[in-house]
Amino acid sequence: MKINSQEIKSVLTDGALFVIEFVFNLYLKVARVVLKLIMPLVKRLVVERMESYGLKVNGNEDIDPQVYNNELYIRSALEGETGMYESFMDGHWTSRNLVGTFAQCMSTRRTRDILHPLSWTLNFFNLQRGKRVWAVGQKHYDIGNDLYEVMLGKHMQYTCGYWEKASEGDLDTAQFHKMELIAEKLKLKPGMKVLDIGCGFGTLAHHLAAKYGVHVTGCSISKEQTKYGEELCRRDDLMDLVTFVVRDYRDLAIPENIGKFDRITSVGMVEHVGPHNYREFFQISSQLLKEDGIFLLHTIGNNHPQLPCVSIWLHRYIFPNGVIPYYTKICEGMEGFYIIEDWQNFSYDYAKTIQCWHRNFEAAWHSGLRKMYGDRFYKVWTVYLSLAEAAFLSRSFQLWQIVLSKDGLKFGYPSKRLLQN
Numbered sequence: 001m002k003i004n005s006q007e008i009k010s011v012l013t014d015g016a017l018f019v020i021e022f023v024f025n026l027y028l029k030v031a032r033v034v035l036k037l038i039m040p041l042v043k044r045l046v047v048e049r050m051e052s053y054g055l056k057v058n059g060n061e062d063i064d065p066q067v068y069n070n071e072l073y074i075r076s077a078l079e080g081e082t083g084m085y086e087s088f089m090d091g092h093w094t095s096r097n098l099v100g101t102f103a104q105c106m107s108t109r110r111t112r113d114i115l116h117p118l119s120w121t122l123n124f125f126n127l128q129r130g131k132r133v134w135a136v137g138q139k140h141y142d143i144g145n146d147l148y149e150v151m152l153g154k155h156m157q158y159t160c161g162y163w164e165k166a167s168e169g170d171l172d173t174a175q176f177h178k179m180e181l182i183a184e185k186l187k188l189k190p191g192m193k194v195l196d197i198g199c200g201f202g203t204l205a206h207h208l209a210a211k212y213g214v215h216v217t218g219c220s221i222s223k224e225q226t227k228y229g230e231e232l233c234r235r236d237d238l239m240d241l242v243t244f245v246v247r248d249y250r251d252l253a254i255p256e257n258i259g260k261f262d263r264i265t266s267v268g269m270v271e272h273v274g275p276h277n278y279r280e281f282f283q284i285s286s287q288l289l290k291e292d293g294i295f296l297l298h299t300i301g302n303n304h305p306q307l308p309c310v311s312i313w314l315h316r317y318i319f320p321n322g323v324i325p326y327y328t329k330i331c332e333g334m335e336g337f338y339i340i341e342d343w344q345n346f347s348y349d350y351a352k353t354i355q356c357w358h359r360n361f362e363a364a365w366h367s368g369l370r371k372m373y374g375d376r377f378y379k380v381w382t383v384y385l386s387l388a389e390a391a392f393l394s395r396s397f398q399l400w401q402i403v404l405s406k407d408g409l410k411f412g413y414p415s416k417r418l419l420q421n
Helices: 005-037 039-052 071-089 098-107 117-122 130-141 145-152 171-186 203-212 223-235 275-288 312-317 327-334 348-373 375-393
Strands: 193-197 215-220 242-246 261-267 289-302 339-345 397-405
Touching (some): 005 039, 005 117, 005 130, 039 071, 071 312, 071 375, 098 375, 117 312, 130 223, 171 203, 171 261, 171 348, 193 203, 193 275, 203 223, 203 242, 215 223, 223 242, 261 275, 275 327, 312 375, 348 375, 348 397
Parallel strands (some): 193 215, 215 242, 261 289
Antiparallel strands (some): 289 397, 339 397
């Protein structure tokens, strides 16, 4: 049996990470004993740090944390943001406005102060290779379509909506407009071949095929999402136009008969690629795109040069191995493969989108989801959705749509913002 170099690297990475985690856990046990001996000092330092963020422990403002257990101070001192979030999950503190609490912390732009110590260590490893590629599909996207169906709305879009013409709270219209914005930026014509890398539940592929008559190949690492997309397209008799494959993007070019595509789109997927793999990602997509083709990349972005670092809390509970791209890393990755034709940022629209998801989640939780997932899951997802909304409200995270061509489009590319309909 042949073992390639990538498999060897993956095994070595897993081994190194096991050792690092083992040593760090030993450190935590010793440090916890020491910090408990000097609890008054630890508490004072953590309280002072919170005050420097504009938060008063047990204060009167809605965003002020109400602390019930000193464990919060120990965990925050040892594990930064991760300790703070896990303490919330364990009931050590609450807030009347959790989104506001998180947004206040993020608005200080002092990212370095609150990161988990291992965030910096993990940044040296390529976490998005080998078996790790499939981890996010298994842990997050395949947990149950029943949850996503009640949370995401009828279009099943797990990415930012476009609220230019949508009424307040009208998630379905915002998601429809997002898909239309993508279609208009791609300048589709009937019969074109479109590749959707990271196709999610397949609803964008369905929309493009049904309305624009294009042939779409959707690629995903989630079996449940792919199954949903296939059932949707089969129901609407679109299987002659839409094909889904469960495959890592690196393997897209393996079947030689897949050919080249007129258009490529990747919506909310590059967050799972990782900075060590950006150049490979853009190289592969460039190989699959025709010379006069268009590639639309839709991604969350961060504006902190200290990142991209792995968020340990998100890594543990929500998105294993995920990294929010930093713009210079993205540009370095595409250099030599693409020319940037257009770059749009509509990050505040993501805050509106997540508000709707959170509202839908809360309503569904109290009407049936609780029995299926349990109270711990509720705590985790309350932190997750609150953190996500806070990140966009505070403008710590951005939402980018980047239009790329291989060598510059003939006669230029007119930027698209306003929808035709």
